[in-house]
Amino acid sequence: MALIQQTDYGTPKRNSATLVTLEIDGKPVTVPAGTSVMRAAVEVGVQVPKLCASDNLEPFGSCRLCLIEVEGRKGTPASCTTPAEQGMKVRTQSPKLSKLRMGVMELYASDYPREMFESSASGNTEFQQMVTAVGLRDVRYGYSGKNHQSAEKDESNPYFEFDPAKCIVCSRCVRACEEVQGTFALTIDGRGFASAVSAGDKPFLESECVSCGACVQACPTGSLLEKSVIENGQPDRSVVTTCAYCGVGCSFVAELKGDEVVRMTPDKAGKANHGHSCIKGRFAWGYTTHKDRILKPMIRAKFTDPWREVSWEEAIGHAAGEFKRIQAKYGRDSIGGITSSRCSNEETFLVQKMVRAAFGNNNTDTCARVCHSPTGYGMSTTLGTSAGTQDFDSVEAADVIMIIGANPTDAHPVFASHMKRRLREGARLIIIDPRRIDLVKTPHVQADYHLPLLPGTNVAMINSLAHVVVTEGLVDEPYVKERCDLVAFEQWRKFVAQEKNSPEAMEKFTGVPAADVRAAARLYATGGSGAIYYGLGVTEHSQGSTMVMGMCNLAMATGNIGKNGVGINPLRGQNNVQGSCDMGSFPHEYSGYRHVSGTAVRESFEKEWHVPLQSEPGLRIPNMIDAAVDGTFKGIYIQGEDIVQSDPNTQHISAGLAAMECVVVQDLFLNETASYAHVFLPGSSFLEKDGTFTNAERRISRVRKAIEPMAGLADWEATMALSNALGYPMHYNHPSEIMDEIARLTPTFAGVSYEKLDRLGSLQWPCNDKAPEGTPVMHIGGFVRGKGRFMITEFVPTDERVTARFPLILTTGRILSQYNVGAQTRRTPNNTWHDMDVLEIHPSDAEDRGIKEGDLVSLASREGDITLPARISERMQPGVVYTTFHHAMTGANVVTTEFSDWATNCPEYKVTAVQVQLARHMSEWQEQYLETRKQTTRIEKESTAND
């Protein structure tokens, strides 16, 4: 595909119902009232020269290049700040306008690197396009006047540089930082000639800048430019694809020069991100060609042996032979498979198909087990489907936003920017989180209520909020009467109205003043459209599913489901958490969330797959590990997932894997799980394959192959080869054929095809005959399950209790610059911001223990202990500490426990009783880890003819 040039309309779209018709250069055009003349002109194919305008920013009118003449009016106003009016007659070209524009550009050029504007080879910036557009060839004033050409570059950021010599102080970068990203890190310092873009008088790297790339995207002059473009030159082709990081699922344009990615730019047409990006998607793609990539299949007899490089045929044949041997010896149910939420829909569908059809059992699971499985259970039970109710754009209509157990500015940054725009417009904000996350107070955003509850008390909190709604007469009675199961509702109403659920009674558990809880409940119930957004701080608890049901109860009781601006919105951690669940990756259900025991559904799969299928649920990931330790589970195929680093109680996971006879890992890198593997199949990155991802708003988006698979096979091809070797034939020529099969078997995907995705850009399921172009908002007019079902949600304190020996609560999570186990981001310059996991601890807890900033501390739980540096932070409340799990060497999950959600076995990562004390050296586990890692990652290179 040639390089994509996206149309810039100059100013944002307006949505007025009133239309105005005007004439531009003799061409009639009708636009919504409020539309700028500049945008109206683009609508009829007239590009008015511009530099300070962009259609993702409010008009600014500073560059004086977009001047126009309006019949009957004096002067030459800027077209970007002039609204289109009925009957207006506009000229965008005249000798006078040409002269004015030439003069303006001449002045700009007089203080711009001469070689840059005279040479087209030096870049393809808007500035150079405008030089061409106005016909500028020389600068009458010369270049020796006072200028900024010797200003020092800021090269501190690893991904882009700022060259003040090329800056025309148009403020696009400043406005992008404010309006698009909402960080307000940039400003214009000084006045007149001394005006300059400033990141708070600091280098970019040391400033508040979050490296989202919005300023770089906005810069029309090349003053802010990606270092990858400076190093590699301009790209010559591009491919539209979907980001492989978080659940926002941003659409990106991969720009390449030959087979080399030059940069990733956010796609303006992307309906999840609308042209915005974050540091990970925009810049942290270098891992795809990192030297650590394993590009040859490998096998070994014991996991303590060195790896031996082999052909794909030998590796696949060996894996299949081992799986068949194990099943013959230990039984059909002795093996299984796991996928990752980083895999595409087609890949996860294929793996679960292989497990069910080729292995002949239902031992298939996915990493959503350890993040959002309670979302599926809780929402399915109450509302009837296992997915968020809204599209992201719905936030624009929210009046009250309640964020529970999520940190969007770190984990879902592009949606956080979207949300912050709505908050700056005046939406109210309630945050329920043990930590003081950034959204509690950030530029131009301040939470109305921050309820800093103790970890493990979510259900106590949600019941308290519901108690206020019920006892203060705030229930939306007509809504409940029309749309909900009234028997269940009355049962629930009676339950939450009990005094034991009042904010006052629950305060002893939550630690949050009852008055604040009451006020927050009133605001949510009466403040207009109320939208709940939540993350793993909800699900990763022993009552994760209960809490999801509790939130659904609250939303139903207040009429906050089934329209724009409301809803229950899970912020999915990884790019394809939603999709991997949709695809039937869980052991108890087929694609579309239909239980394996349902005869009609099972028969439809048997008919399509030509094989009898089991009607009993299979093992979940923790069950597989338990069974392995018990000796009844002996082999596993793991695609793209690193359970050793990401799952709780590392020692138990390691013991389970070590007890197996055949562990097959398919991944980009020799991850921690591969330390226990016998077969390694090289994975393909998102740039190397076709497929689809489904984001947190149920949006199915295309992943498009930009370069050929570096190891020779795309992941779906490797799975297909394994299945064929196992004796269950699979024949697909392209992932589109897998999607066609998914559509045939899955009612909610019945209308999905690659042709339609290519035509419409993306689709939100359900997509079928009833909704051929998808469903942005669910449950309009009624719930998927029929009547909404209120569930009783008794608060049951976790069994993980603090004691004198373990007096603190550890909660874990992730940060902006790193991503989950770090396999991707650790292999990029994102390490500049976070090169090790640290323990955040409140000053008073630190002082009690004599801990100072940066001290090495021991973090010990009943399961194990690690050491890591301390960071003193008032983001924490006393009694609660926090760390991330991005670095394998840290081993954060050595400490976490096997307690899990009662319904889904989602681990209780968010509550671990710990003690923290000063330490002098790494823990025993960490020392052992280094030894094990050294031993298990040795590779004997394949012999060649020259050897």
Next chain:
Amino acid sequence: MIHMANQIALFFASYPKDEAVAGVADHLQKFWEPRMRKQITEYVAHGGSGLHEYALEAVKRLH
């Protein structure tokens, strides 16, 4: 396994007993792999010590 079964029982314990026991049994049937159900059934057959009353009764209803 005992812990997990008791957790399930505690969720359903807020409902009337018949409904609660049926809820626990249904959950075990739908989400527990047969070998897990077999293990807990055998455990109950040996007395089921430490199991919540509703979990105990629910396991007896498993097939």
